[in-house]
Amino acid sequence: MTRVYMNRWFSVAYHYINMIRNNPDGEPFEFYGTHPDINHMSLLAADHAGTEPAVFGLEYVEFCVDFCKRNSIDIFIPRLHMEEISRYVHLFDEIGTKVMVCRDIQLLDSMIEKDKFYEALADKNLVSIPDYRVVNTAAEFKRAYEELTAAGHKVCFKPTKSEGGMGFRIINNERNPLRELYGYVTLSTTFKQAYETLSSTDRFDSLMVMELLEGIEYSIDCVATAEGELLTAIPRRKSTGRTYLLEETPELLDIANRIAKALRIPYAFNIQVRYSHGVPKLLEINPRMSGGLYITCLSGVNMPYLAVQALQGKAIAPPVPRFGIQAGYVEQPLIMK
Known part of the structure; x- marks a missing residue:
């Protein structure tokens, strides 16, 4: 019996656990899962579920190592804090747990930070790369917006380090705020709104201002x-x-x-x-x-x-x-x- 551990996954882990469990070779698996919310749907298909502590960095990795050691885990499929887990993957090697993670730290870090990856x-x-600028101040944001629109692009922006659609916004200067109040939640903002918000601080975490595809x-x-x-x-x-x-x-x-x-x-x-x-x-x-x-x-x-x-x-x-x-x-x- 192969024991598999998945830490803080999305709810779709329910499907992936069942796909591995119902494999065409009939290979037996036993699944372990952890999440801060013990009622999270990602844990529903697991045979054993546990609660994760609110810790970060090496302390979180040590929690995962200890969990694997205590439960004799053969395979660890991480989602949360993959870069930290990869950085200390030797700790899992020492206890005989195989980890489904990229061991090239430089490559993994760059994939997580989008601007670094585009540069690489x-x-x-x-593959073709969108036209983009990385900005940290409102003045840089304004300059990037003006350069991209001058090149004929519609413009969007998002954090350089985010997951899924978090922080993604489309600049649309034709918005009708009153009409939008009666409609669906939108990802659009005007340049003026974005610029005023970003101007409220001297410096902010890196944003990629880029052509809208x-x-x-x-x-x-x-x-x-x-x-x-x-x-x-x-x-x-x-x-x-x-x-x-x-x-x-x-x-x-x-x-x-x-x-x-x-x-x-x-x-x-x-x-x-x-x-x-x-x-x-x-x-x-x-x-x-x-x-x-x-x-x-x-x-x-x-x-x-x-x-x-x-x-x-x-x-x-x-x-x-x-x-x-x-x-x-x-x-x-x-x-x-």
Whole structure:
């Protein structure tokens, strides 16, 4: 029986645990999960659940090491504080726990801070990068906005270090605040509103001011070996609402292959791109299973289990995914107790 631990994951961990558990080889697994909220949905599929302490840095890593040691964990699939866990991964090696994390600290740190990652990729000819500026003051924000609009771009901004859509805003000077009060919550703000808010402090955490990409968005879910050799890449096209299309797009598969060969990211990772005037441009790369991976697995490829096999060092034949699948998702009630 292989024991797997997942720390503070999103609620989609429910799906990934069940996919690994219901693997086609019948390999038995036992799952452990921790989260600050013991009632979090990510823990629902776990066989054993625990509460995480409010600690950070090395202290948090030591909590995870102790948890793995006490529960004889074979495989640790982290989400929270991946960079700290990678920095001290030798502590897990010492107790015999395999960790699904990129061990290239410099690469991992750069993927987490988007501006550093764009800088690292600038001369590698792997994928087009959006036009952007990094700013820390209101004056720099104003200058960046003016330069990008002069270049013909619509403009958005987001923190250099954030997860998902946190802090993302679109600059739209045609907003009607009264009409928006009666509508849905919007991600838009005017330049004036953003500038006035940022002017309230002398200096703020780094923001990326960048061209707004308005074309079709894709998530390319990937799995590679421990050495970073790509086993599979499946583009998932984001459509309207909750609709997705698993699409065999040679241009995107080529991007995935180039990135895999150049960066050697191990195990599960996700490349997000969005088209602008027919050109796919990089949004970000997440060095973990993506939030929508369970939809990609409708291709017939059990990607969470594939990543586990890669971590175990097993010989894996590259799978053959089914493309052309249109899919979506709906809420399903689950009894927790």
